[in-house]
Amino acid sequence: MKKIKIAQITWQPDKDSSIPIYQQIVQYIRNNISNGEWPVGTRLPSQRDLARLFKVNRSTITSAIDELTSYGIISGNSGAGTEVISNTWSLFLPPVTDWNKFISAGFFQENNSIVQTINKLEFEPDLIRLGTGEIDPRLFPRKRWQKTLHTLETKITSLGYLEPLGLLALRKSLAKHLNDRGFEIEPDNILITSGSLQALQLISASLLQQDSTVFTEAPTYLKSLHLFQSMGMNLSGIPMDESGLQYWKIPINNGDMKNVLYTIPTNQNPSGITMSQERRLALLKFCLDKQLPIIEDGAYQELCFEGSSPQTLKNLDKNDMVIYLGTASKTLAPGLRIGWVVASKPIVRRLGDVKMQIDYGASSLSQWALSEFIDNGFYDEYLDCLRKELKSRRDRALNSLTKYFSKFATWNVPSGGFYIWLTFKNKIKIEAFFEQAINLGILLNPGDIYDFKHDHSLRLSFAYVTGDEFEASIKKLSEILDK
Amino acid sequence: MKKIKIAQITWQPDKDSSIPIYQQIVQYIRNNISNGEWPVGTRLPSQRDLARLFKVNRSTITSAIDELTSYGIISGNSGAGTEVISNTWSLFLPPVTDWNKFISAGFFQENNSIVQTINKLEFEPDLIRLGTGEIDPRLFPRKRWQKTLHTLETKITSLGYLEPLGLLALRKSLAKHLNDRGFEIEPDNILITSGSLQALQLISASLLQQDSTVFTEAPTYLKSLHLFQSMGMNLSGIPMDESGLQYWKIPINNGDMKNVLYTIPTNQNPSGITMSQERRLALLKFCLDKQLPIIEDGAYQELCFEGSSPQTLKNLDKNDMVIYLGTASKTLAPGLRIGWVVASKPIVRRLGDVKMQIDYGASSLSQWALSEFIDNGFYDEYLDCLRKELKSRRDRALNSLTKYFSKFATWNVPSGGFYIWLTFKNKIKIEAFFEQAINLGILLNPGDIYDFKHDHSLRLSFAYVTGDEFEASIKKLSEILDK
Numbered sequence: 001m002k003k004i005k006i007a008q009i010t011w012q013p014d015k016d017s018s019i020p021i022y023q024q025i026v027q028y029i030r031n032n033i034s035n036g037e038w039p040v041g042t043r044l045p046s047q048r049d050l051a052r053l054f055k056v057n058r059s060t061i062t063s064a065i066d067e068l069t070s071y072g073i074i075s076g077n078s079g080a081g082t083e084v085i086s087n088t089w090s091l092f093l094p095p096v097t098d099w100n101k102f103i104s105a106g107f108f109q110e111n112n113s114i115v116q117t118i119n120k121l122e123f124e125p126d127l128i129r130l131g132t133g134e135i136d137p138r139l140f141p142r143k144r145w146q147k148t149l150h151t152l153e154t155k156i157t158s159l160g161y162l163e164p165l166g167l168l169a170l171r172k173s174l175a176k177h178l179n180d181r182g183f184e185i186e187p188d189n190i191l192i193t194s195g196s197l198q199a200l201q202l203i204s205a206s207l208l209q210q211d212s213t214v215f216t217e218a219p220t221y222l223k224s225l226h227l228f229q230s231m232g233m234n235l236s237g238i239p240m241d242e243s244g245l246q247y248w249k250i251p252i253n254n255g256d257m258k259n260v261l262y263t264i265p266t267n268q269n270p271s272g273i274t275m276s277q278e279r280r281l282a283l284l285k286f287c288l289d290k291q292l293p294i295i296e297d298g299a300y301q302e303l304c305f306e307g308s309s310p311q312t313l314k315n316l317d318k319n320d321m322v323i324y325l326g327t328a329s330k331t332l333a334p335g336l337r338i339g340w341v342v343a344s345k346p347i348v349r350r351l352g353d354v355k356m357q358i359d360y361g362a363s364s365l366s367q368w369a370l371s372e373f374i375d376n377g378f379y380d381e382y383l384d385c386l387r388k389e390l391k392s393r394r395d396r397a398l399n400s401l402t403k404y405f406s407k408f409a410t411w412n413v414p415s416g417g418f419y420i421w422l423t424f425k426n427k428i429k430i431e432a433f434f435e436q437a438i439n440l441g442i443l444l445n446p447g448d449i450y451d452f453k454h455d456h457s458l459r460l461s462f463a464y465v466t467g468d469e470f471e472a473s474i475k476k477l478s479e480i481l482d483k
Numbered sequence: 484m485k486k487i488k489i490a491q492i493t494w495q496p497d498k499d500s501s502i503p504i505y506q507q508i509v510q511y512i513r514n515n516i517s518n519g520e521w522p523v524g525t526r527l528p529s530q531r532d533l534a535r536l537f538k539v540n541r542s543t544i545t546s547a548i549d550e551l552t553s554y555g556i557i558s559g560n561s562g563a564g565t566e567v568i569s570n571t572w573s574l575f576l577p578p579v580t581d582w583n584k585f586i587s588a589g590f591f592q593e594n595n596s597i598v599q600t601i602n603k604l605e606f607e608p609d610l611i612r613l614g615t616g617e618i619d620p621r622l623f624p625r626k627r628w629q630k631t632l633h634t635l636e637t638k639i640t641s642l643g644y645l646e647p648l649g650l651l652a653l654r655k656s657l658a659k660h661l662n663d664r665g666f667e668i669e670p671d672n673i674l675i676t677s678g679s680l681q682a683l684q685l686i687s688a689s690l691l692q693q694d695s696t697v698f699t700e701a702p703t704y705l706k707s708l709h710l711f712q713s714m715g716m717n718l719s720g721i722p723m724d725e726s727g728l729q730y731w732k733i734p735i736n737n738g739d740m741k742n743v744l745y746t747i748p749t750n751q752n753p754s755g756i757t758m759s760q761e762r763r764l765a766l767l768k769f770c771l772d773k774q775l776p777i778i779e780d781g782a783y784q785e786l787c788f789e790g791s792s793p794q795t796l797k798n799l800d801k802n803d804m805v806i807y808l809g810t811a812s813k814t815l816a817p818g819l820r821i822g823w824v825v826a827s828k829p830i831v832r833r834l835g836d837v838k839m840q841i842d843y844g845a846s847s848l849s850q851w852a853l854s855e856f857i858d859n860g861f862y863d864e865y866l867d868c869l870r871k872e873l874k875s876r877r878d879r880a881l882n883s884l885t886k887y888f889s890k891f892a893t894w895n896v897p898s899g900g901f902y903i904w905l906t907f908k909n910k911i912k913i914e915a916f917f918e919q920a921i922n923l924g925i926l927l928n929p930g931d932i933y934d935f936k937h938d939h940s941l942r943l944s945f946a947y948v949t950g951d952e953f954e955a956s957i958k959k960l961s962e963i964l965d966k
Contacts, residue, residue, distance in 0.1 A: 034740045038773065040802050072829040088776035088804045089830050092690040119839065123646050137641030146636045154630045156621030159818030163606050170493065194677060194820075198842040207575040229841060257517045257574065293519065293571035295625030319523050320555060320569040335847030337677075339924030346555040347572050356602065357710060358679040364818030373604060 005042045007032070007084075009053045015071040021056055025064040033073060033084055036090045044074065044082040076303035105318075112433070114449055115224050121443050128473050130437075130462040133221070133418055133444025134334060135271060139389060141332075144378040151372055162361045164342075164352035166192025170371035170455075173328070174340055177374055181302075182315040191348045192364040193355065196299060196339040197227065198325045200262075203295060203323065204231045208355040209258050215250050216262040217290075219421070219450035219457070221269045237452040240268070244275025247283045253292050260293050265313055267417025270459035271451045272322055274415055277310060284316055294322045299330045302383055304416035305391040330418070331383060335473065338368040392416070396467030397460065403471075404478040411460075418463035423447075424456040428481075436480050442473045488525045490515065490567075492536045504539055508547040517557060517574050518566055519945035527557065527565040597917070597932055598707050604926050611956050613920075614928025614949040615702070616752060616901055617817055622872060624815075627861040634855055640812055647835035649823075651674025656825055657809070664785075665798040666825065674831045676838065677845040678709065679782060679822040683745075686778060686806065687714045690830075692741050698733050698775075699745040700905070702933035702940070704752045720798060720935040725895075727758025730766045733757045735773050743776050749793055750783035750900025753933045753942035754881055757898055762923045767799055777805045782813045783897070784867055787899035788874040803827040811853055813901070819849040859957040873901070879950025880943065886954075887961035894943075901946035906930075907939040911964075919963050925956045 012026040044050065047065060051058045059315045069076035071190035074081045096260025125330055148179060170185035178185060204329070206371075216222055217239025228235055239246050245263055252259060263283075265275035278382040287294055296313045304310070314324035320343070323401040327339040341351060355361065373379050397420060401411055411422040430446045436442045462470060495509040497838060510750045515521045530548060534541045552559035555573040556564045558898055590642050604610055648654060656671035661668060676682040691697075694714035699705055699718025711718055735742060746766075748758035758766070770777055787793070792813050797807035803826070808952065810822040824834060838844065880903060884894055894905040913929045920927045930940025 034774065040771070050751045059526075068879060070829060072827045086803045086827070087771075087774050088802065089690065090803060090827065091774075091805060092776070093829055093833055116836075119647070133641060137643050140641035142640060145639065149632050149636045149639075153632045156628065158623035159816035160617060160620050161605070164602070194842045194846075201841055206904075207572065225840070230840065288523070288570070289572075291519065291570050293575070319571065320573060322570045322638075323572060333642035334644045334843070337842065337844065344555045344569070344573065344871075346553060346576055347725060350576060357680075357708070357841075358711065359686055359820065360817070361820065363677075363820045363849040364816075364847040365849050365852060421545045428536045 005039070007038050007042050007044050008453070009045065009050075012053075012055055015088040019168065019210055022060045022063040022067070025054060025056070026067050029064070029068060029356065030073065033087050036087075036169070036457070037085050040084050040087050042084040044084070046081060047052050049176070064102060073289070079152075084331075098359055099478075114431070116414060118335070118445065118449075120135075121438070124443075125444045127438070127441055128469055129443045129461075130473050131443065131459050131461050131463045131469070133459075135330070135386070135466055136334075136466070137463050138466075140318045141382045143383075146381060147229065148369055148376070148378065150367055151376070155372070156368055157366070158200065159364050162364050162367070163176055164361070165190065165348060165368035167360060167364055167371060170338075170367045170374075170391055171340075173371045173374040177379070178342065179324075181309070182311055184315075185342055188345050189342055189348060191341040191352050192362050192367060193341060194332070194337045195329055195361065196297065196325045197225070198353075198355075199325050199339050199341045200227055202294070202341070202354050202358070203260075204228060204233065204352045205358075206350055208233060208260060211258070213259045214262050215259065216270065217245050217264065217268055217273075218452050219270055219455075219459075220262075220264075221450055222262060223452065224449040235244055240271060240273055243279045244273055244274065244284065245277075247286045250286075250292070251289075252292055253423065254465070256289060261287060261293060262295045262297065263313070264297045264309045266298065266310055266398065267303055267414060267419070269300070269417070269420045269444070270447070272412050272414030272417055272419040274304070276309060280311065280316055284313060284321065287321055288319060294463065295325065296322050297325045297326050300417035301326070302331060303387060303418075305387055305394065309416075309454040313464065314342060315440045320347075329388065332370075332373070332379070334368060336363075338362055338366050338370050387416075390416075390463060392467075393467055394420075395461040397474075398473045400467075400471040401460075404474045408478070408481050418461045420460040420462065422458045423445075427456050430458075434482065437477060440473075440476050440480070442476065485708075486617070488522070489520050489829060490525050490527050491866070492528065494537055494591045495536075500767050505543045505546040505550070506856070508537060508539070508543070509550050512547070516570050517936065519570075521567050523570050525567040529564060539870040553601045562873045563569050578666070589801065590870075597914070597929065600839070601926065601928065601932075604921070607926075610921070610924055610926045611952055612926045612944075612947045613953065613956050614926065614942050614944050616928075616944055617811070617947055618815075618869070619947050622869065624861065624868075627856070627865060629853055631852055631859070631861065634859070636842075637919065638855070639851055640945050644721050645847050645850070647839050647844070648673065648831060649844060649851035650847055650854060651852045653821075653857075654823075656854045656857040661809070661825065664792070665794055667798075668775050668825055671828050672825055672831055673852060674824040674826075674838065675845050676822040676824060677820045678812055678817075679808045680708070681778060681838075681841075682808050682824045683710055683778070685824075685834045685837050685841070686743075686960050687711060687716065688841075689833055691716060691743060692876060694741070696742040696744050698735070698742065698755065700728050700751055700755055700756075700941075701748075702930065702938075703745075704933055705745060706826050706935065707932040712836050723754060723756055725756065726762045727751070727756055728762070728766065730762075730769045733769075733773075740774060743778060744770060745780065747780045747794070747804070748796055749781065750786055750897060750902070752783065752900070753928075753930075754904045755895050755897030755900055755902040757787070757793060763796055763799055764792065767796060767804065770800060770804055778808065780808045782808070782810050782899040784809070785814060786870060786873060786901075788870055788877065789898055792899075797825060804831075806830065809887065814869065815853075815856070815862070819846075821845055821849050827880060830832075833957055863883050870899075873899075873946060876948075876950055876953070877903075877946040880945040880953045880957075882956045883950075883954040885941075887957045891964050893916060893963070901944045903945065905941045905943055910939050913941075916963065920960060922961070923956075925959065 013021045049062045050061045068074045072090040075085045100317050170191045175185055175187045212227050213234040213236050214234050217240050238249050312320045324342040328336050409422050409424045411420050434446050444458040447455050496504045521942050531546045532543045538709045551557045554576040558568045656674040695720050697719040698719050700723050721732050797805045807825040811819050892905050892907045894903050917927050918927050928942040930938045
């Protein structure tokens with residue numbers, strides 16, 4: 001019979017340390033396993049004995065054991081005794097003491113807990129999602145999509161690796177689509193990415209520096225992303241007024257040459273604000289003077305309800321100051337994972353080289369499908385329908401707010417996109433409100449995941465729910481507030 | 484009329500510096516533009532005048548101007564005079580003096596020049612690609628694919644974001660497929676990635692440290708990837724014999740706990756070697772003792788020609804020491820960009836969290852398509868056909884080599900996969916041979932992009948070309964060697 005080794009313990013946690021005691025215990029056990037003292041199969045004393053040996057409460061032991069179990073380092077079977085079950089990959093999981101090294105080294109931070117909760121609950125089918133920045137799946141153009149896939153059945157004869165910039169057919173479709181909207185570009189000015197988030201990653205990894213500052217609107221959805229911070233960059237929020245970003249408040253000196261402006265000038269996420277033409281021109285002049293390059297996120301550019309869309313910064317820019325990001329995620333289907341970068345050819349080539357080192361390009365099946373969808377005119381037809389539907393949903397949403405929320409809050413009136421930014425008149429406990437809403441089956445996006453200072457706002461979205469669903473939810477929420 | 488500013492130059496390059504003179508000029512001009520001295524529109528003196536002012540040859544000026552033009556910093560119109568056209572993004576492109584900071588910070592290195600040449604020429608339609616690690620597009624299962632897309636026409640009702648681990652339907656399909664082959668896993672042990680390269684990126688970014696060493700077979704295709712090196716890790720090659728990696732040569736101490744072994748035990752790329760069962764068991768024991776976690780790349784696992792495939796390390800591992808990588812790229816279609824990570828649930832969850840921060844998941848269209856393709860039995864049927872075809876191509880390839888190359892080289896006989904590793908008996912100038920082959924319309928993969936020491940080998944692949952094409956190319960190459 002195999003001899004069972006029992007872990008020998010003489011160490012005790014330091015109760016004066018700033019490190020939580022359960023965390024010290026996790027680290028102690030981890031270290032004993034990683035230094036080979038306790039090989040796989042070693043039996044740990046019972047939780048009761050551990051509490052005695054470490055001179056701590058039973059609940060502290062439970063926390064430590066739970067954490068080690070969640071990493072897969074020890075078996076959670078507390079009845080028959082806890083055993084060391086892994087001494088390799090699992091040991092790489094606990095937060096290590098030199099975690100800062102990881103972060104500053106371009107490694108990834110975990111998302112904050114409210115963002116993690118939202119990410120998780122977004123896959124609960126029964127919740128009404130009142131803040132989700134995604135098109136209602138019920139609006140997916142099924143018929144047009146069926147026809148598109150049908151054409152592809154014979155068109156796709158193989159699915160090999162694609163050239164570094166992405167499928168030429170798609171880059172041609174997009175160049176035409178964008179040139180019809182004021183761009184002056186060729187297919188080689190376009191890089192296809194796996195969504196806009198990847199575009200930001202490529203720009204960070206190949207053009208920015210670790211100590212770069214990314215200036216952006218406050219509030220901004222970037223704050224909930226952690227992409228830039230994970231890569232060691234700073235995020236600095238710049239206030240907005242109804243005409244958009246107040247560029248003159250950007251704290252920049254001439255010749256810094258390492259910072260960058262990220263902006264969503266049209267139907268901004270989460271504020272819904274669209275930058276005026278005058279502000280756009282002034283911003284460009286400012287950035288030219290200050291040598292501040294611009295990332296323009298055009299995710300909601302084609303979702304303006306009244307009249308034509310404003311000119312993009314990219315179209316107004318004559319000096320290659322702007323890298324423009326587009327995406328199919330906010331208009332058609334996030335699951336395609338297709339975005340596009342529009343920039344000067346040298347920039348596009350550099351980003352393409354880096355992309356090839358990261359994932360060899362986006363799905364060619366997705367690229368074929370989108371190209372086909374654009375070329376046969378479905379994309380334009382569909383966008384027309386979508387704008388009408390979103391406008392009607394916006395109007396319903398504004399009516400519901402007026403009816404139920406006038407006494408509690410104020411909000412903006414967006415001229416396009418998905419979002420209404422709502423601010424409570426009185427300070428409310430937003431985390432508690434978030435929890436109460438979940439109990440009512442409503443998932444909210446609290447403003448503090450977007451804003452730089454703690455605030456009392458919500459990002460509401462009329463894109464994911466119908467007017468009826470929006471009204472019913474707002475009514476329920478007003479009843480919470482009444483109490 | 485707008486006043487044209489002419490650049491004033493009093494500086495001259497330092498001819499004693501170790502930095503090439505043209506590079507000093509590039510840096511000087513870049514600096515003058517970035518510090519605002521020469522704003523956009525500034526006219527540069529003619530190349531003749533620049534040569535005089537800098538006291539250098541005209542050709543040095545041409546090199547500098549060409550480089551600055553390639554970045555989009557100045558206009559290349561040397562007739563009417565060269566002008567500064569961008570003072571923002573383009574200035575981020577030239578190699579900066581603190582490039583090392585980028586590299587050590589997890590930023591991406593450019594690929595080496597021979598790899599860049601190969602990447603570029605792989606999109607030239609007329610070249611015979613004798614080293615390409617990709618299935619011949621003519622073998623793409625068009626009929627089965629058509630049927631798959633046809634089913635999807637009605638099955639796909641929307642294409643939203645997917646859960647962090649990837650489409651559940653696909654994870655179920657893969658779990659069943661893998662469990663039929665000896666795995667014992669659930670769908671939650673699987674993370675869908677945008678190809679295996681991304682899986683390596685995720686593992687590096689979330690589990691490894693900057694100074695980790697990645698041990699791997701020598702030769703290895705990782706050497707041409709730069710992924711690990713770009714993230715500040717070391718790559719260390721371990722020799723192989725006919726039974727696979729000689730694990731006892733891995734220079735590791737107990738308790739290092741930051742290094743990792745990357746191995747392709749079955750039909751290794753590029754050597755074609757398959758590790759014996761005995762070696763696998765011994766390797767696992769060694770790694771358990773040394774606490775060396777394993778990344779097992781199973782890209783060619785299902786492409787064994789004789790009998791059944793050997794057991795994976797993952798199946799033999801009882802201690803979660805192995806993270807297994809699978810992919811559809813080497814069997815069905817690289818353009819799907821679908822790979823999968825198989826690991827313990829805590830590891831899979833962590834990698835999934837990081838993936839959500841990088842690109843929000845792989846294409847759901849690709850995931851639906853692959854799931855459907857597996858579920859209706861097409862994948863297994865197709866793999867049967869593919870193995871037969873590859874075996875026949877391998878036999879033809881070996882015959883061709885025996886006929887034309889016996890006096891020049893030796894090679895291994897792979898029992899599966901794509902590759903024959905060929906080593907010349909006499910030292911030949913491999914770069915020159917590579918160039919001569921291109922002139923004959925043949926693209927080769929020289930061994931030095933795989934091997935750690937400069938060598939005289941080639942990675943030949945029988946996957947991308949027919950037996951006839953292989954023979955005709957080998958004949959032509961033998962004629963070069965005869966000369």
